[in-house]
Amino acid sequence: MSTDIFQAMAQSVIDGEKEEAARLARQAVTDGIDPLVAIDQGFVAGMRYVGEQYTLGEMFLPDLVLAAEAMKAAIAELEPEMARRGTARQVLGTVVIGTVEGDIHDIGKTLVGTLLSANGFKVYDLGVNVPLQTFLDKALEVNADIIGLSTLLTTTMINQRKFVQALEAAGVRSRFKVLVGGAPVTRSWAAEIGADGYSEDASGAVQAAIQLMQGG
Amino acid sequence: MAGNILSISQPRFRVQPLSETDIQRIHEATLHVIEHVGVRFPSPRALELWQAHGAQVDLHTSTVRAPAALIEKALRSAPPTFTLAARDPQQDLPLDGDHVFVGTDGCGVEVLDLESGQRRRSCLQDVADIARTADALEEIGFHWVPVSAQDRPAHTRSLHELCAIWGNSSKHVQTESIVTAHEAHAAVRLAEMVAGGPLALRQRPILSIMQCTASPLAQDGGSLEAALVAAEAGLPVGFMTMASAGSTAPATPAGTLVVGNAEVISALALMQLAFPGAPVFYAAAQTAMDMRTGGYTGGGPEDFLFGAASNQLADFYHVPLSMGSFATGAKLPDWQAGVENSLSTFMACASMADMLLGVGLLHGSRIWSYEQMLLDCEIFAIIRRVLQGIRVDEDSLALETIAAVGPSSHYLAQKHTRQNMRSLWMNRFFDRRPYDTWEALRDGPPDFARAKARQILASHQPQGMDERLSAELGDFLSYLDAEEPA
The missing domain is CATH 1.10.1240.10 (Methionine synthase domain)
Incomplete structure (x- = not known):
């Protein structure tokens, strides 16, 4: 060889x-x-x-x-x-990612998905304007480790909070790590809504995802 | 007349980075892109309009491919000049190609608190306070919604923001935070109440509306429908490209201009197809991606070039321009903020952009700073003075005075000096004190600006709104709050 x-x-x-x-x-x-x-x-x-x-x-x-x-x-x-x-590539983790309902901004989320996938994650990119239920359904279907929610609008940021609440209501909060991002999103917002990870840019998102998989 | 509002008018020189041939090539490339690549218009109403006018519409992808002749014909019906009316007619802004007016930036999500200096989430009271400060500043001609009223429900937030500005300033409001037809209908209704009815609003639009495109080569459906509602009511409507070289546009500035231009003129053409003669404006805040992080930069040489080139394009289409200048990427009112905001605003002013957006935000239009707001106003005042140029005439050559003083004396005791000294620019925020004074206090321009902002907020009383009108607006907002979110 x-x-x-x-x-x-x-x-x-x-x-x-x-x-x-x-x-x-x-x-x-x-x-x-x-x-x-x-x-x-x-x-x-x-x-x-x-x-x-x-x-x-x-x-x-x-x-x-x-x-x-x-x-x-x-x-x-x-x-x-x-x-x-009958072999499979070992993946670092499975990620479901998308831009939340009401928001059509694509690029940041796509970039994060691409970099995650290049760094050994299995990524399911649900696209833009994604209803919260769709995130949850897909995450359950593929047994995701991480769910990534992106938004560029202050009016749709609230969907990140609603999603964390929806996970709690469905009794599956502990099954998934929630990663949030987007221009108006801040570290304090991520903490306030009870998200598990946050990053301001795409390469930082990869580090955040790796940390989450290591239980950090 | 612009009343007390300071504008740039009759500049003594101009900056034009594009040649006529360059402009023609960008125009032709743009028409080629619109006709052959297409632009997405994800709105049933928009697609119907395009179809009715003979554009090729792919309903599956919402992509519109419009022939060059259709775009050019539609744009010809746009009025080349119009006036942004203010609640106080003394503060009207003629967009006649000979005035540059400054607005506040928007729409930030955090505020550097004026008292504590701490960064915190923005709320409705911030919108009101910033509007009141802007009302007092002569450099500010009009308002954008400066920060998001995040303590109000998402479905009526943009309307609370509008009313907060009207309640605290008699200047024109241009909102950039209305992104659905439902909100636009309500905003028009509120504006009609303030203006005194639909006809009065049409004749004196105290509100204009600015929408962002979704680069590359796409529009937002809700924004399009909101814009159509506003245009129908006679409100001036603009579309802003924020194409970013390297990420949402080609890495070449010319390519970025083409992509952004295609987004803007296709949207303006749609408004004209729907409502021929509706007042529309070009809006742009192109930038270049930070190649290392992918981040929005908010300043750099390419941005400065876009600032001047965009006005050449808007002039070519005979529509006013609202140009993104200021809006530094810096985290504090510091060296970077000074460099970026001075150069971007100089380039936009020296090409006579009609509206500049805007003062006060840091970190790529995310964090409001009163200090930056006042320092930005000072930048505009400096540029305004620069563009007045050098008057050369008998009086300004001062031959008699030069002869009277002769060699080796001084001009301090001359009447000519006293007659002319107040036309020299007066400093407000530069630190020109003796070194010892500075050493004892260790303060500087942001501190001077902060003190001034505090003084304005403590003392400035805007021209109030009629109490009954205020109550009516409040009632209507309460009614809207109680509605189910659309």
Whole structure:
């Protein structure tokens, strides 16, 4: 098994070339490489490098998003093979994410979803203008660990509070961690409504999610 | 006339970052985008209007693709000038292309408390206090809803905010916090009560309404329907793009202008298709994403360029412009706030944007600061003086006085000095005291501004509203509060 292909996989993620990442993933399947090894030694290595460079301020958010997209494309190619072998990628946790009802702002929430998924979370993105019941139904269906609620409007922020209350009313509050975000949301608001996590930006949201999974 | 309100008028020089060819190319690119890529209009009423006028409408995605000729024809019916009326007619604002007026920024969610200095959640009393302060400041021409009245129910919050401003100031109100047809109907009703009926409101719109687009290339359905309600009542209506280079728009400033322009002119065209001749305005606050965090920056060289370029686009379409200037990303009234707000406002003023938004908010329009509000007013006063330029005539050349003083004397004792000294700019907030004075007190511009704000709030009495009218507005608000949220 050649290390060249692993290096090429890492490089495709670093360069954010999703067609190339997908092509290498298909080649790995053809060559009989275990998909889990391809992910860990190839694509994840690239993602880790991008994450380090981002932290150092050398790479920018678009680098991170392009890398995450390449990673996603590769994993999509590898999934059928994993299913065939009866293996599965270990995920850090399962996240249901969306923008609350009454609000159509998409980008912040999508960015958080993309970065979570690139960092090893299984993410179900419900989109925008999502009724609270839909969050709950989906979270129960996929046995989510974390539910992420985004909002950009002060008038819809209240839905974050209502959701925490709805979880309590349904007797399932302790089953899920609630992560809140959006421009008008502050740490004090998150604390007041009893959310478990909060971040002001997308990369901080990943750290917050990791902390929640570690029980922090 | 703008009464006591200070505006910029007849500037001696202008800034124009785009050439005529540039403007034409941006215009053509914009029409291409609207016709071939399309803009989302997620409102049944809007889609029907577009369909009736021959645009191609994808009902599944709410995407409208409108031919260039339709957009251009619709925009031609927009009035090039109109007046924002005030409760006090002395405070009317002519949007005639020769005035720059400043408003308060909006809509923040926290306030740096004027007494404690602590950051806290905004409430209705803040809206009232800020409006009263703004009423007293000559640099402020009109109000936005400065902060959100988070202690009022979500479904009537925007209406409480409006009434709080009317109750504390006789200046024009432009609301940016009404985002449903239901709220817009109620706002029109309230404005009619204040103006003295539907016809009086149409003739003297004391209220205008500003909606945000949802970049890239989309509108918000509720905002569209609210705007249509307002336009039907004769209220001036604007659409603001906040396209952000790198995230909700291309990473190139030209591309960002195209995306934002497509959002704004397609929305304005829709208003014209629905109500030909309705007063509309272009509104813009483009920016560039912070490449490291993805965050909203609220200032930077690209923003400053957008500030001047947007007015060239609005002029090209013969509609007034409401331009996002000030609105620093800084956390405090500090060096960053001074740099960002001075340069953004200079560029917007030097291109003669009609309305500037706005003074007082920090941290990318999230946190209200009275200190910043007054310091922003001072920035505007400085820029206003700069744009008055240098008068060169017999009196200002001062040859007689120069001859009278001769070499090596001074001008302090000259009548010419006394006659002209008050036209030199007077400082309110710079620290120009002796060093020893500063060393003993260790205070500075934000402290001076805070003291002034406290003084205004302690003493300023706005032109009050008729008591019966106040009571009627209150009754109507109570009725609306009791309604089930729509």
